[in-house]
Amino acid sequence: xxxIRSVPRFTAIATATVAATLLAxxxxxxxxxxxxxxxxxxxxxxxxxxxxxxxxTVGSGNITYECKDKAGMPGQTEWVFAGxxxxxxxxxxxxxxxxxxxxxxxxxxxxxKLTATQIAVAPSGPGNLPYQLVKANPxxxxxxxxxxxxxxxxxxxxxxxxxxKPCTAATKGQKTMVKYQADYIFWKPL
Numbered sequence: 001x002x003x004i005r006s007v008p009r010f011t012a013i014a015t016a017t018v019a020a021t022l023l024a025x026x027x028x029x030x031x032x033x034x035x036x037x038x039x040x041x042x043x044x045x046x047x048x049x050x051x052x053x054x055x056x057t058v059g060s061g062n063i064t065y066e067c068k069d070k071a072g073m074p075g076q077t078e079w080v081f082a083g084x085x086x087x088x089x090x091x092x093x094x095x096x097x098x099x100x101x102x103x104x105x106x107x108x109x110x111x112x113k114l115t116a117t118q119i120a121v122a123p124s125g126p127g128n129l130p131y132q133l134v135k136a137n138p139x140x141x142x143x144x145x146x147x148x149x150x151x152x153x154x155x156x157x158x159x160x161x162x163x164x165k166p167c168t169a170a171t172k173g174q175k176t177m178v179k180y181q182a183d184y185i186f187w188k189p190l
Contacts, residue, residue, distance in 0.1 A: 036185055038152070042122035045133040047150045047187045055144055055186035059099050061086030062177040063129070063159045067167035077172055079161035088184065096144075099184065104134075106151065106184065110143030116151055129159040129180060136186075147188045155183040 036053050038046050065079040084104065088097040097108040107113035116134035124131045132153035139145040159180025167174075 038154075038185075041152070041154060042131060044120035045122050045131045045152060045154075047133065047152065050190055051149060051187040052190055053185055054148060054188040055096075056091055057088040057096060057184045057186070058091070058155075058181065059084075059086040059088050059184050060181040061099070061179075063180050064175055064177050065161050066175045067171045067173060069172070075169070077167045077169060079165075079167045079176070081161075082175060084180075086180075086182075106145065106186075108144040110141070112139050112141040112143030112145035114139040114145050114148060124154075124156045127158065127160060128156040129153070129182065131156065145186070148186045149189055150187040152185040152187070153182045154185060155181075157181045 036056055062085050064082040064085070066082040067077055068080045070076040070078045083101040084099055086099040087095055088099055088106070088108075090096045095109065097106065099106050103115045105113055105115050114136050116136045118132060118134050120133045121130040134151045134153075136145075136148045136151055139148060157180060159178055159182070162176055162178055165176055
């Protein structure tokens with residue numbers, strides 16, 4: 001008799017476990033309403049009125065630099081930005097995409113991706129890449145990046161060309177990677 005009563009109890013527990021798992025999965029897809037404010041950012045990188053935050057990510061990875069001749073200055077060399085490679089995570093720490101280039105490309109896990117054109121930069125602090133505002137090109141695919149109009153790069157740490165590694169005629173052509181982190185804020189029209 002106790003076996004017969006155990007089956008409904010087991011079924012109820014199993015059903016509750018499955019329901020809780022499904023709710024947790026759905027909850028991880030939900031993006032909380034943004035609390036991001038651009039009020040403290042320099043004016044040149046603020047997104048124009050008529051837009052709302054659609055997606056907030058934290059990018060961490062590397063910026064690659066290549067030792068090259070300085071433009072228009074024969075015989076002089078400098079580290080030149082060659083491209084990024086970063087993982088994009090949501091505020092909960094789950095990977096939601098990646099950022100790579102050239103060309104600079106943001107790609108969501110859902111397959112949507114876009115490139116963009118830089119509009120403005122502003123200093124963000126010693127040793128850090130500058131703040132950046134880019135105008136998004138139309139996204140390909142379908143998903144989170146469709147309809148994005150602007151992307152801001154904020155909350156920067158690191159990423160500048162290496163000061164401790166010489167770039168000389170003897171090291172021309174060499175590449176080096178520098179770690180960085182930045183928040184990428186994606187905006188869509190209201």
